[in-house]
Amino acid sequence: MPRPKPFSTPLTRREFLHHSGVCGLGLLSFSSYVPAFLARASAAQVPLAEKDRTILVLVQLAGGNDGLNTVIPFANDHYHKLRPTLAITEGLHTITENLALHPSCGALQRLYGDGRLAVIQNVGYPNPNRSHFRSSEIWETATDSDRIASSGWIGRFFDNTCAGAPLVGEGQGQPPQGIHVGDVVPQSFHARQHHTLFGLSRTGGVVGGRGDPRVDAAYKQLLSSPAANPQERFLQHTMLDVMVTEQRVSDAISKHAGGVDYPTSGLARSLRQIAALIAAGLETRVYFVSQGGYDTHANQAATHSRLLTELSEALAAFQQDLEMKRRADQVTTLTFSEFGRRADENAGAGTDHGAAAPLFVMGSAVKGGIFGPPPELDASAREVDFTTDFRSVYATVLDRWWQAPVEPILGQPFESMDFLA
């Protein structure tokens, strides 16, 4: 019986086309997107400039995090009156004379003390929308609340800066520009051009791991035959990228995981993998991970406490791991949530959808401290008004962390803030 052809995993799409023996057919028939890829491949191969090393990790607190019980204005009487059962008075982790972190955020308080955590107060946008989806969309697409955009702010960053980025070296493959945890590509990553994206499974590692080499060989050949309609091309494109990337990512995770002890939460597990990929020197610039459950309409206290424990401990372990792996100078971590919650609690010991809320920025390059005034509350306050537009936070990352142009990406100018040097 003839043996199947040995079929090692190709490292690049170009190499893949070689392996498949379909170069003559392939290059022409791939013409809808190969030119961009070849253009990249043929660009000068130069080492990464310092500005191309910096990495952003986005941590989404999905559901709308209750900002007032995260960064607590404990000295404000109105806070206690608005929240007769939910106001937190004990176990506070004080960070200034008026503000304290939630009792579950001990690890974050230590990071704050070391100057590696910035708290940005009252982040939001004008005319806040209280729909989870619309407000998430506003945050992820970084548009005014009355404008709909299809691309995300990270996607536009990719469009602007990565399209011409050189391949890192022969045989190293086109790295994913963005990696997300979970099955769904976050809207932040949606772009006008094609970029290599990759999804890690929530339970750990890549999903792949194939069996029969004959089937693999057949699949690769069919995958390289040309497609007839745009949906086919979309599928083909994604599947090719997956095949090439799967191998690299699982190698990196298996080689570089370990180091510090992480808690057992899903968020911690995801951050541990991200640290491994960063340690492996993957050229990915943005990682996206989501922690859900913040939509605390009822019996909020216990749920919120658990979520913040997970968040605080996972972030601290991640930071420590990066420091041990000597990658901390490369990484800034930013949390965001679609909205904060109402200032007054509801009748079910929970809180309803609100407007602005604080967010955290963590990293060795971060200038620690509080940015922005404390939330303004009065007896009849229903929600926290924004004092910092979330796009100023993005602008700071784009400008000071990535040296990327702000206006083409955000559509209008925004002032940078001082939480990054």
Next chain:
Amino acid sequence: MFVPPYSPHEAWKPITTFEWNVGAARHLLSRMGFSATPEMIEVTMQRGLSRTVRDLFRPINEPERLQEIISDYVQQRDRIQELINATEDREERERLQRERRQYNQQAFESFAVEWMAFAGLPENSAQEKLLLLLQNVFVVGRDKVYDTQYLMEHQAVLRRGIASQLPDLCKAISRSPAMIRYLDLDRSRAGAPNENFARELMELFTLGEGNYTEMDVREAARAFTGYRIAPDGNFRFVEREYDGGMKTLFGRIARFRGDEVIDWIFQQPASERYFVRQFLLSYMSAELPPEPYIAALGDRWRYLGFSIPELVRTVLQSRIFYEPVYRGTIIKSPTHYYLGLCQELRLHSTPVARQLLGQLRGMGQDFQNPPNVRGWQENQAWISASTVSARRALVDALFRAVDSERLNADDSKALQQAEERGWGPFAVTRERLLQIAEVESMPLAEHLARYFLNIQPTAEYIETLAGLLQDDALGNPYQRLRSAVIALLQSPQYQLA
């Protein structure tokens, strides 16, 4: 954007018999259900379009086995609950609570296995496919609802609703215990209304973002106060928790009750287009036709009294639905992919719940547990690196005999019981594959492409497929056939309906 060469009014009229052919029948079947095998196409051609569509959902097929699972589970759960209430001992109580959780989990697993089996029967497929859409509009999620009884009964409400009018279905779901829990209606009372349900009712169930104000949400929330779940798991309206005051909703002031809010919402113009869009996105194309075409259909649908079967019939017979530009452009959902494979390969979906649930979750459609109240986003959103790998892994699994060594005791028992019920086979046998590949009238590669694909692939695709069938490197002729068919089912072209 594709603009049809005829008016919005003309677009929703039935196609002529002249345009009804094998290609149209394949398109209809691949959208109406989960697959379009040559046998199904032949039957549909014989019956004709109008008869095929006219008989849809008459009657609604009831899954009796699912009813049994609910009653068995409820009986066990309530028995344990009584024991929990009676015991003073903490350890005993914890043990009983664990047991209760176990029953809930078992019932959930049976729910998944039995539903897939029911939906996979060709005679139920059109009905259950529409049910998938309704479940993706009137979303509840297992994460929050938790109790299997509520999840199953919510599905039953939606299934019965298939034959009804949308406003009536909305009223029914506002009383569904799963929905009451999922969107916090049970926390909403006079003086302290919870806005969650009222907001999603307008944003995601009936009108869509931008067609209501924050005040409409607040006022509607007051009308839905007092909706409760009784201890026996049924809906109960508690008058003293209800806010009987005047409410201002879409410019009208009245003592609205919940049902009246729904009726009044359906008087708003946006209500005739919102569900129509959801339906078209799922059944016709990821790219909607221009707005006047939506408006024309919406107008007609209002005239038809928001009848769900009438909407389905209108669209599935319409001229615009059969436009070539829309054919083969919808990416199958994971459930569609799974059941389509089973029907085309004549397999029974797996009775091993652990495996089934893992496969669906891996492909991005966790059973009864969408990511959030908006449901799954469908089409290209189904496709990412990890879901693509999971789709491939599913096909691999369907071509692998069940490995009894890797099954735990529960799995083996499930497998044995399934075989006793006459279920199976669960994996493609050599005989089955050779049977599919039997062909005389055309080259094998072309036959396989026609058998499995809803689109006409490029000539190069067929050539590559033919090459695989003759490639010595892939083994003997049977191994070549097997590898080629698996690869075909994993290829981009097979993902499309």
